[in-house]
Amino acid sequence: MPSAPIELSLQDGGRVTVAPGSSARQALIAAGLDLADGALLASIDGEVVELDRPLVHGGELKAITFAEPRGAEAYRHTASHVMAQAVKRIYPDAVLAIGPAIEDGFYYDFGLDETIRPDDLPRIEEEMARIVAEDLSLVRRELPASEAKALFESRGESYKVELIEDLGQDVVTIYEQGEFADLCRGPHLSSTGAVAAFKLLSTAGAYWRGDENREMLQRIYGTAFDTPDALEEYIHNREEAEKRDHRRLGPELELFSIRDEIGPGLVIYHPRGAVLRTVIEDYLKQEHARRGYELVISPHIMRKSVWETSGHLDMQYPMYFFEIEGQGYGIKPMNCPAHIAIYKSRTRGHHELPIRYFELGTVYRHERSGVLHGLLRVRGFTQDDAHIFCTMEQAADEIDGAIRFAFEAQRTFGFTEFKIALSTRPDHSVGNEEDWSKATEVLKSALESNGLDYFIDEGEGVFYGPKIDVKLRDAIGRLWQGPTIQFDFNLPRRFEMSYVGPDNSEHTPVMIHRTVLGSMERYMGILIEHYAGAFPAWLAPVQVEILPIADRHVEHAEGLARKLRSRSVRVQVNDERETTGNKIRKAWKMKVPYMIVVGDREVESQSVSVRSLAGRDERGVDLERFTAELLDEIASRRSCEV
RNA sequence: GCCGGCGUAGCUCAAUUGGAAGAGCAUCGCACUUGUAAUGCGAAGGUUGGGGGUUCGAUUCCCUCCGCCGGCUCCA
Numbered sequence: 001m002p003s004a005p006i007e008l009s010l011q012d013g014g015r016v017t018v019a020p021g022s023s024a025r026q027a028l029i030a031a032g033l034d035l036a037d038g039a040l041l042a043s044i045d046g047e048v049v050e051l052d053r054p055l056v057h058g059g060e061l062k063a064i065t066f067a068e069p070r071g072a073e074a075y076r077h078t079a080s081h082v083m084a085q086a087v088k089r090i091y092p093d094a095v096l097a098i099g100p101a102i103e104d105g106f107y108y109d110f111g112l113d114e115t116i117r118p119d120d121l122p123r124i125e126e127e128m129a130r131i132v133a134e135d136l137s138l139v140r141r142e143l144p145a146s147e148a149k150a151l152f153e154s155r156g157e158s159y160k161v162e163l164i165e166d167l168g169q170d171v172v173t174i175y176e177q178g179e180f181a182d183l184c185r186g187p188h189l190s191s192t193g194a195v196a197a198f199k200l201l202s203t204a205g206a207y208w209r210g211d212e213n214r215e216m217l218q219r220i221y222g223t224a225f226d227t228p229d230a231l232e233e234y235i236h237n238r239e240e241a242e243k244r245d246h247r248r249l250g251p252e253l254e255l256f257s258i259r260d261e262i263g264p265g266l267v268i269y270h271p272r273g274a275v276l277r278t279v280i281e282d283y284l285k286q287e288h289a290r291r292g293y294e295l296v297i298s299p300h301i302m303r304k305s306v307w308e309t310s311g312h313l314d315m316q317y318p319m320y321f322f323e324i325e326g327q328g329y330g331i332k333p334m335n336c337p338a339h340i341a342i343y344k345s346r347t348r349g350h351h352e353l354p355i356r357y358f359e360l361g362t363v364y365r366h367e368r369s370g371v372l373h374g375l376l377r378v379r380g381f382t383q384d385d386a387h388i389f390c391t392m393e394q395a396a397d398e399i400d401g402a403i404r405f406a407f408e409a410q411r412t413f414g415f416t417e418f419k420i421a422l423s424t425r426p427d428h429s430v431g432n433e434e435d436w437s438k439a440t441e442v443l444k445s446a447l448e449s450n451g452l453d454y455f456i457d458e459g460e461g462v463f464y465g466p467k468i469d470v471k472l473r474d475a476i477g478r479l480w481q482g483p484t485i486q487f488d489f490n491l492p493r494r495f496e497m498s499y500v501g502p503d504n505s506e507h508t509p510v511m512i513h514r515t516v517l518g519s520m521e522r523y524m525g526i527l528i529e530h531y532a533g534a535f536p537a538w539l540a541p542v543q544v545e546i547l548p549i550a551d552r553h554v555e556h557a558e559g560l561a562r563k564l565r566s567r568s569v570r571v572q573v574n575d576e577r578e579t580t581g582n583k584i585r586k587a588w589k590m591k592v593p594y595m596i597v598v599g600d601r602e603v604e605s606q607s608v609s610v611r612s613l614a615g616r617d618e619r620g621v622d623l624e625r626f627t628a629e630l631l632d633e634i635a636s637r638r639s640c641e642v
Numbered sequence: 643g644c645c646g647g648c649g650u651a652g653c654u655c656a657a658u659u660g661g662a663a664g665a666g667c668a669u670c671g672c673a674c675u676u677g678u679a680a681u682g683c684g685a686a687g688g689u690u691g692g693g694g695g696u697u698c699g700a701u702u703c704c705c706u707c708c709g710c711c712g713g714c715u716c717c718a
Contacts, residue, residue, distance in 0.1 A: 107713095118647065118712095204713030205645025212715060216645050219713070247711095252653085260691080260709055318716090334718090363718085368643050369709090371716065383718055481718075519718040550675045577675070585679040599677055611678065619678095 007058040008044075018055070025051040025190070027061055038226060039063035040071045040189055048074075050140065051190045066226035076101035078138065078189040079198050079224035084108045085180035086127035087220070091116070096182060097159045097208060097217050104234070105223030109206055111159065116218050121200040124220070128198060135193030136177040140186060148172045148183065155181070159208065197231040198224035241476060246528035247374040253533050253590060255524070255541070256375070265372045265379030267521055272541035275570065276527075277520055279539055281360055283412075283637075284384050284516065291405055293358035293386055298338030300362060304328030306337045309494055318366035335361035336488075336513065339387045340495045343509075348499040353509065354390035354398055360520070361385045375525030382520040388512040389497070392438060395510050399446040399485060402514045403468070406483040407450070409516045410472060413523075413539075414530060414639035417473035418482070420447065420454035423461035430464055431489030439487040439510075440466045464490035474530040481522070485514040534591040534613050536639040537630065543570045544630070545587040549580055549599030556603045560596070560623065567631060584611065594630065 005017045008027055016031045024042035028051070033039065042049050045059035048070055064071040080099040083106070087094050091112055099108030110116070116124075143151070145164055151174070152160040160183045164172055175184045177192055189195070200222040208214040225231040242248075250256045255273030262268055269277060285295060304321060307313045307330050320331040332338070339357045348355070362382040371377055388398050410418070422443055425436045443466055447454050454468070461467055465487030471479040488511040491497075498506040517523040527535070537543050544564060548557040554575045561571040572592075574583045580597060587595045597609040607620045 115646070202712055203646060206714045207644075210714065212644065216714080218645075221713080264709070365717085367716080370643065370645095370714080372710090377717075381718060385718085484718080515718070517718090522718060547678085549677055552675080579681060580677055582680055583678085588679060595678085597678060601677085609678075617678080 006055050008061040009059070010061055016061075021054050023052050023054055024049045024061075027055060028063055031061055033061075033063050038065040038067075040065060040194065041074055041187055043070075048187050050187045052137075053140065073101045074187050074189060075195065075226065076106040076224050077184075077186075078192070079195045079222065080106035080108045081138070081175065081177065081180065081182055081184070081188070082128050082131050082192050082195055082198070083124065083200070083220060083222055084110075084182065085131055085177065085192075086124050087116075088180060089127055090120075090124060095159055096157050098163075099182075105201065105221060107219050107221045109208070109217040109219045111208075111215065111217050116203055116220065118203055121203070121220070125198075125200050128200075131178070131192050132195050133193070134178065135191050137191050138188045139176045140188070141174050141176065142171050143174060145170055145172050148174060151181065152183065157183075195224055196226055197228040198222060199231060199235065237476070241478070241529075244476070244529045244532045245374075246376075246525040249528050249533040250375065250525075253528075253541075255528070258374070258378075263379075264369060265367055265377075267375060267378055267380065273524070275541040276524060276535070276539060280517070280520065280523070284360065284409075285358075287405070287409065287516075288358040288386070291356075291401065293356040296339060296342055296357045296359050298332070298335055298359060298361060300364075301329045301331050302337060304330050306330075310337050310491060311494060318368075320364055320366055331364045332361070333363050333365045335359050335363065335383065335385045336387060336491055337495070340491060340497060343389055343497060344495065348389075348509075350391065350499055350501050350507075353499060354388055354394050356386060356388045356398075358384075358386040375521045375528075378521050381522065384515050384517050384520070386514055386516075388514065389492075389499075389509040390512070391499075391507070392435070392510050395439065395487075395512070396442045396446065398512060399442050400449065402485050402512070403446050403450055403452070406470065406485070406514070406516050407452070410470070410482060412637050413517075413527065414536065415472040415474070415482070418452070419471040419473065419479055420452055421457045421460070421469045421471075422447065422454050423457040423467050423469065424459060425466065426459045426461050426463060428463055429461070430493075435487075435489055436466060439489075443468050443485070443487075462486065464488045472526065472530075474526065475532070478529075480526045480529075482518055482526075483515050484518070485512065487511070488513055535593070536633075536637070537593045538634045538637040540591070540593050541570065542572050542590070542592045543634065544572070544594045544596060545583075545590075545592045546571060546573045546596045546598060547580060547583040547587065548573065548575060549597065551575075551577065553598050553600075553603060557598050560598065560608070563623075564627065564630075567627065569627075569630060569634070588613070596626075 003020050005019060006022060008016050008018065008031065010016065010031055018027050018030050028039055028042055041064040042051060043062045043064055044055065044057065048064065049055065066072050066075055077100065080101065084096055084099055087110060091114060093112060095111035097109035097111060099106065149161055149164050163183055172183060173185060175182055175186060175188055200220055202221045204219045204221065205216050206219040208217055223234060225234060253272060254270045255276060256267050256269050258267055288295065307319065312319065312333065317333055319333050322329055342357060343355060360382050362380065364380045367377060367379050390398050424440055447468065467484055467486035469484050470482040472482040473479055492508050492511045497509055499509050501507045546557040546561055548554045554573065557573045561573050564571045574587065584595060591613060593613050595611040602608055605620060606623060608623055608626055609619045610621045610626055611617050
């Protein structure tokens, strides 16, 4: 405890001095920072301090509000303690597990024989409101581990005891509020009364420590915000996100369906979805060819022995196996072995490298039933898969090219914001340190030379090599798994791949796996949600719908359709006998980007009336002008914001 | 796979304590020939996810299987 006055500097350049032993709250008040502005915590030189803890040293003083991630996190963490306290009051037998803040909210896990059902959440919320009204102080205490253990043992909190044991610390911290005590590192708000707006969202099962061999706990998810309005907005955004759900929009727009009678996790593409997929695939084939990739095609099933060689059998990769005339076969869960087989079909010399094989490879994986999710997690899917075989010296250029390719493609499809992770060597891995560090360096410098921001996910690489994962931020701010680029030090050795080097001896090539989009299924799911089903013209399954006013205009409409089709525009004529209003409504619901109305006036003047999803509404447009603009829009693959 | 919830017409949803399965949209037929987000009338559509049980009687209660949803875990 300092005995001298504590010197604090402020952001605005001011300085204050407070008496030794002053709390952060007192310092903020002394500094004239209004606590009513929503200070939840304070920071000294960037280090978080709770409001009611005495300052141990001086430095730059700042208030932390909800607007800051650290503020929101403490706020929600406190909310999770409030929820846990409420649960303990209602269910005295509930045993506390863990309850952290997460993105957008918090959860708490409980061990409890009695089932907490969604219907019970309002009751828990009422109790939470009571605890907030009680305005209980959160008191932080440091205890010797043995004492803390005794405390939680006496309360029957066996999970907390286990946590303390595993922490292996001499001293642990606990937070108390009223009758409730929790093992917790903090930081927390100073009082339960500070939690202004919260809502419990759902219940779920979760394994203790995420281990499926351990007991199943009951988890309650909730969220909390600093104002009721912010909470309201969050709930509203959730509802909006639901409207974009590809599982709803996909069947509605007649893109695809996943049907019980066909099988779970297996996608059937309806005509419109098949068009969309074909457009994407054509784009990919064209772009790959342009960048020196060679298109290859491999079978859906391969001998079981191949999967022994690859190691998939040993690691019990979730595959489907069966027999043909007594011989074991597996349905391919990936395309690599076939690409390697093509490479190995003859002796390769270093002059040939790099070799880049690309395949739209359809693979099947036995995903467990509980994890299936629309198009995002399926059992059969088609990867835009490529394998690059090269020398370590060539790897830098290859990675650079793959990165440029991936980002150019993502931008073409309308994504402009990314979160990029570089995963480094995990504990259990194959290959030598030199290769790993070289490869990691190659990935790093390629990201940097392309001006891409990334973060390093330490030790999170796959066992066979370092990798780059790209997440895409969609129109409403959500992140989706996108391209990956990975080194593989495993398969080239397992399959005994080689090339003859300039020294006339055999060398093992470097293998790089990479995708540009990921899989057709998942990417279509992401696109549907990103555009809320209203695709840019180049992707739209139907680009133009022609709406004749009356029967006598159908022939003219068909003529226009033929003209547009001859220019490769995807056109449909609605020749049903309905009112024009209804035809517009239907085309609108199917999110057709352009609607063309033709009646007497248009036939007479050889023009069209154009309406677009994007908001255009224009009468008497010259057909040639419309066609030219449309063709330009399609050819440029523009993403118009709808 | 595990925990919890759910499953009624193609879709969205009704059906009192266990007592005759219903509506809107979509579909089909007829009429209407239409000018920018729903024309009118009519018809058809169901072993209430499958199987079993309790009961005089089951959409309703119980068991089981399948599937979906929210999670755990994993990944394209």
